[in-house]
Amino acid sequence: MPERLRHLARWEAALAVALAAVFVLGVTSSSEFTSSYNLFTLCTNIGDIAIIALPMTLIVMVGEIDLSVASTLALSAETLGYLWGHGWPMAAILVVVIAIGGLAGAINGFLVTRVGLPSLAVTIGTLSLYRGLANVVLGPQTVSNYPTFFTNLGVENFPGVPFLSWSVVIFFVLAIITGVVLHKTPYGRSLKAIGLNREAALHAGIRVPRVKMGLFVLSGVVCALVGMLYTFELSSAGEGIAIGFELKVITIVLLGGVSIFGGVGTIAGVALAAFVYAGLHSVLLLSSSFNDNDFQVVSGGLLILSVLVPNLPSFAQRIREVMRRRAARNRASAGALERSA
Amino acid sequence: MSTAAQPPPAGDLASPRRLVELVLRARTFGIVVVLGVFVLITALIQSRFVDGGNIRFILTQTSLYALVAVGEAMVILTRNVDLSVGSVVGLSAFVSANQFGAHHFPIFAVFLVGLGVGIVCGIANGAITAVGRVPSLVVTLAMLYIIRGVDTIVVGSGEVVASTEPNGFLAMPQATLLGIPDMALAVTVIVGIAAYYLSSFRSGRDLYAIGSDPDAARLAGIPIAKRVFMAFVISGALAGLAGVVWASQYATINSTAAGGLELQEVAAVVVGGVAIFGGSGSVVGAALGALLLQTITSALNTVGVSSLWTEAIAGFLLVLAITLDRGIQLRLSAALRRRRVRLGA
Numbered sequence: 001m002p003e004r005l006r007h008l009a010r011w012e013a014a015l016a017v018a019l020a021a022v023f024v025l026g027v028t029s030s031s032e033f034t035s036s037y038n039l040f041t042l043c044t045n046i047g048d049i050a051i052i053a054l055p056m057t058l059i060v061m062v063g064e065i066d067l068s069v070a071s072t073l074a075l076s077a078e079t080l081g082y083l084w085g086h087g088w089p090m091a092a093i094l095v096v097v098i099a100i101g102g103l104a105g106a107i108n109g110f111l112v113t114r115v116g117l118p119s120l121a122v123t124i125g126t127l128s129l130y131r132g133l134a135n136v137v138l139g140p141q142t143v144s145n146y147p148t149f150f151t152n153l154g155v156e157n158f159p160g161v162p163f164l165s166w167s168v169v170i171f172f173v174l175a176i177i178t179g180v181v182l183h184k185t186p187y188g189r190s191l192k193a194i195g196l197n198r199e200a201a202l203h204a205g206i207r208v209p210r211v212k213m214g215l216f217v218l219s220g221v222v223c224a225l226v227g228m229l230y231t232f233e234l235s236s237a238g239e240g241i242a243i244g245f246e247l248k249v250i251t252i253v254l255l256g257g258v259s260i261f262g263g264v265g266t267i268a269g270v271a272l273a274a275f276v277y278a279g280l281h282s283v284l285l286l287s288s289s290f291n292d293n294d295f296q297v298v299s300g301g302l303l304i305l306s307v308l309v310p311n312l313p314s315f316a317q318r319i320r321e322v323m324r325r326r327a328a329r330n331r332a333s334a335g336a337l338e339r340s341a
Numbered sequence: 342m343s344t345a346a347q348p349p350p351a352g353d354l355a356s357p358r359r360l361v362e363l364v365l366r367a368r369t370f371g372i373v374v375v376l377g378v379f380v381l382i383t384a385l386i387q388s389r390f391v392d393g394g395n396i397r398f399i400l401t402q403t404s405l406y407a408l409v410a411v412g413e414a415m416v417i418l419t420r421n422v423d424l425s426v427g428s429v430v431g432l433s434a435f436v437s438a439n440q441f442g443a444h445h446f447p448i449f450a451v452f453l454v455g456l457g458v459g460i461v462c463g464i465a466n467g468a469i470t471a472v473g474r475v476p477s478l479v480v481t482l483a484m485l486y487i488i489r490g491v492d493t494i495v496v497g498s499g500e501v502v503a504s505t506e507p508n509g510f511l512a513m514p515q516a517t518l519l520g521i522p523d524m525a526l527a528v529t530v531i532v533g534i535a536a537y538y539l540s541s542f543r544s545g546r547d548l549y550a551i552g553s554d555p556d557a558a559r560l561a562g563i564p565i566a567k568r569v570f571m572a573f574v575i576s577g578a579l580a581g582l583a584g585v586v587w588a589s590q591y592a593t594i595n596s597t598a599a600g601g602l603e604l605q606e607v608a609a610v611v612v613g614g615v616a617i618f619g620g621s622g623s624v625v626g627a628a629l630g631a632l633l634l635q636t637i638t639s640a641l642n643t644v645g646v647s648s649l650w651t652e653a654i655a656g657f658l659l660v661l662a663i664t665l666d667r668g669i670q671l672r673l674s675a676a677l678r679r680r681r682v683r684l685g686a
Contacts, residue, residue: 065478117663120422120478121617125659128604132653139649247486250479260476296490300483307475315473 011257011310015272022279030286038282039163044154046278047167048230049245050271053252054171054178055219057270060253061182062194062212063262064112064119069223070245071130072104076227078134081143081237090150097224104130105220112216113209127246135239144236154233167229171274179267191215195262244296251299252277255306277302360680364673365621368614368666372629376636383640390643397522399632399639401514404528405590406631408583409602410609411535412576414627417610418539419569420552420619421477425466426580427602428488433458433584434594435496442505451510452585459581460574462488467573471566477573485603489596496596503592513589524586528628531579535624548572552619601652608659609634616670617663634658 026033052069059066076097083093104126111122158164182188193201194208202208231237256273258265277299284290284298384391409426416423437455440446446454466484470477503511516523539545547568550558559565588594613630615622637658638651 067482111660111664115664115667117667118617121611121663122660124422124424124604124607125656125663127656128601128608129653129656129660132650132656135649136647136653139647244486247482250482254479260479293490293493296486296493300485300487300490303483304469304475304480307479308469308473311474 012266012269012272015256015269015276018276019272019279022276022283026279026283026286029283032286033282036157036162038286040157040165042278042282043163043165043168044233045281046274047165047171048226048233049248049252050171050274051167051174051226051229052219052223052245052249053256053270053274054174054267055215055222056249056253057256057258057265057267058178058182058191059119059215059219060195060250060258060260061191061262061265062208062215063198064212064215065123065250065260066108066119066216066219067123067246067250068104068108068126068130069219069249070242071127071134072101072220072223073227073230073242073245074134075104075130075137076101076224077231077237077241078138080228080231082137084146085141085143090147094228097228098221101220101222101224101227102217103220104224105217106213108220109213109216113212131243134241138237138239140239142236142238146232146235150232151235153229154235167233170229171271175267175271182267192263195259195264197263247303248277248299251303251306255302259310260307360676361673364669365614365623368669369623369626369629372613372626372633376629376633379633379636379640383643387643390640393520395639395643397517397520399635400525401522401590402639403628403632403635404522404524405583405586406605406609406635407528407532407628408586409576409580409606410613410627410631411532411624412572412579413606414610414613414615414622414624415535415539415548415572416477416576417607417615417617418548418552418619418622419572420555421470421569421572422481422607423466423477423573423576424481424603424607425462425484425488426576426606427599427604428485428492429459429462429577429580430584430587430599430602431594431596432462432488432492432495433581434587434591434598435492435501435584435596437585438501438506438510438588438594441507441510442501448507448510452582455581455585455588456578457581459577459579459584461577462581463574463577464570466577467570470573471570477569489600493596500593500595501588506588506592510589511592514586532624532628539624544568544571549620552616553621604652604659605634605655606631608655608662611666612658612662614662614666616666 032038052073056066056069079097079100080093083096084090088096108119108122108126111117112119153166156166158166158169182191190201190206190211193204193206194211198208227242230242234241252273253265253270254260255277256265256270258270280298280302281295284295285292380391389395409430413423413426433455436458437451440451440454462484466477466481469475469480473480514522514524518526539548547558547563550561550563551565551568555565584599587599591598609630610622610627611617611630612633613622613626613628615627634655637654638648641650641654642648
């Protein structure tokens with residue numbers, strides 16, 4: 001355990017340094033980087049993704065994964081568009097959307113915990129299923145006549161702080177709650193226990209299936225709510241909304257030092273990673289030679305690096321082991337030769 | 342310890358092994374039955390569905406999906422997954438077909454370019470997964486976006502249009518031999534080769550061993566990293582070839598070509614009876630899974646269901662297939678345990 005903690009502390013310190021470096025890079029490369037407008041754009045770009053990263057962190061923590069987040073978000077956004085287009089009141093839509101998100105998560109959770117299927121396979125399937133349903137709900141049309149009270153969530157800053165978007169404020173509040181729950185409560189410890197050793201957690205009396213089920217439902221509901229928020233920010237809901245969000249979310253979670261095998265990670269790391277990611281995106285976009293497609297490549301590279309780097313020490317160790325084994329084999333074969341001779 | 346390594350007397354294992362084989366064969370046969378029922382019902386509603394032209398169309402479409410599914414199946418057999426195939430097909434389609442206009446390459450050279458693009462992508466996937474020991478899910482998810490990003494950069498604002506491609510290339514999907522599309526025949530040969538390789542070659546059997554129990558495979562001395570690397574390279578190579586096929590079928594290629602293909606491929610492979618945990622299934626099943634998915638898509642179009650449903654149905658079938666397989670697996674292992682008890686082993 002101490003070994004692991006030390007590793008984590010190093011990882012977060014590295015992220016903090018990276019964040020500072022990105023900030024310095026931004027300030028030196030463009031005078032616009034620190035403008036309220038740019039920082040506000042940075043915040044709106046990352047807020048929604050960072051919010052989804054929180055339940056994803058918990059799911060990865062227990063050794064599972066949810067690839068259907070972007071599709072659940074889209075299903076919620078398209079449902080919002082459809083119902084609003086049919087004259088439903090916003091309060092009723094909110095209830096329906098939460099129910100849909102919960103149901104989407106419950107289907108994932110049921111297949112993983114009760115049927116015993118790997119979450120990877122299940123959520124690849126529901127990624128396609130929920131996205132397909134989202135396409136069917138609204139078809140090729142777009143709905144965009146939402147009341148300004150809601151769409152202002154996307155264009156107005158948090159009162160008094162000109163560069164802060166509402167989504168980032170919501171993220172901070174949720175991150176603090178999630179952080180306290182994960183790191184300071186028995187429930188949070190049980191999540192880590194499940195991720196580190198599922199059998200031991202079962203024998204310690206943790207209701208593993210129920211906990212996992214809860215996390216998938218939570219993820220579904222959060223994605224559905226973010227779907228509404230995201231729709232308001234874009235002030236429209238249409239086909240192909242939030243495609244590829246799952247990559248960004250998983251990149252942030254793994255870059256934040258959460259182990260893909262479960263049990264290890266902190267919310268602080270994930271929050272730092274979110275802003276390293278957003279800052280890098282902003283710096284690259286400000287330099288004229290970069291566009292969003294280029295950042296797709298950077299983003300994928302970051303994801304690979306964030307899982308490859310923690311493997312490097314064991315990689316070096318493996319090389320040493322292979323060398324030793326090869327030397328031993330050589331000695332053995334030399335011995336065999338002597339005996340046969 | 343040497344006695345443990347010896348195979349137990351044949352009599353003890355013969356009947357359980359036969360049972361396993363029977364169930365697996367029944368699983369493949371099940372797809373054929375579902376396929377038959379689907380074709381029958383659709384044909385009763387709309388007889389146009391079974392005329393020669395439509396069947397040839399379905400077979401040509403399937404040959405592309407089946408080609409990628411063969412490689413995907415080999416990767417999934419090793420308990421990995423290749424989510425980057427859609428991007429590889431897209432990149433290969435553009436880069437290869439672009440050679441007609443840019444350098445006036447002959448058709449076979451364009452196929453080589455596509456193959457090369459695929460192999461490079463496969464090497465990248467395989468090296469990071471097998472050597473870096475990073476979960477293939479993460480690697481290939483990242484590669485999905487990296488390769489697509491590279492594709493977008495390479496394509497820029499341009500696209501390949503039909504007028505730059507030779508007529509012989511665009512006529513390939515229509516070419517037939519004895520009424521069967523050439524492409525379907527070629528892919529059948531590739532499926533046959535892959536099936537023979539997987540069932541009869543040591544390195545092919547190793548893929549099953551790695552997928553069913555990686556730890557046991559390592560202890561048995563199987564070079565896991567090498568085999569997994571090879572599976573990814575084959576998957577990339579076949580996706581690269583499929584990119585050229587894509588180019589010949591669609592003629593117009595921009596940077597979004599074959600987006601989302603990976604989901605349909607994973608669905609085809611799993612519906613075709615390859616266990617998502619690896620270790621069991623066949624490439625013939627995977628190809629049949631691709632045929633089933635394409636037939637269902639075409640059937641829905643024929644009876645007037647919107648093509649918007651295609652994606653949802655592929656996802657639903659994937660979930661249904663893994664649920665069914667899980668059920669079969671539980672029943673089968675229970676049955677095997679009962680037999681073992683009866684045999685007193």
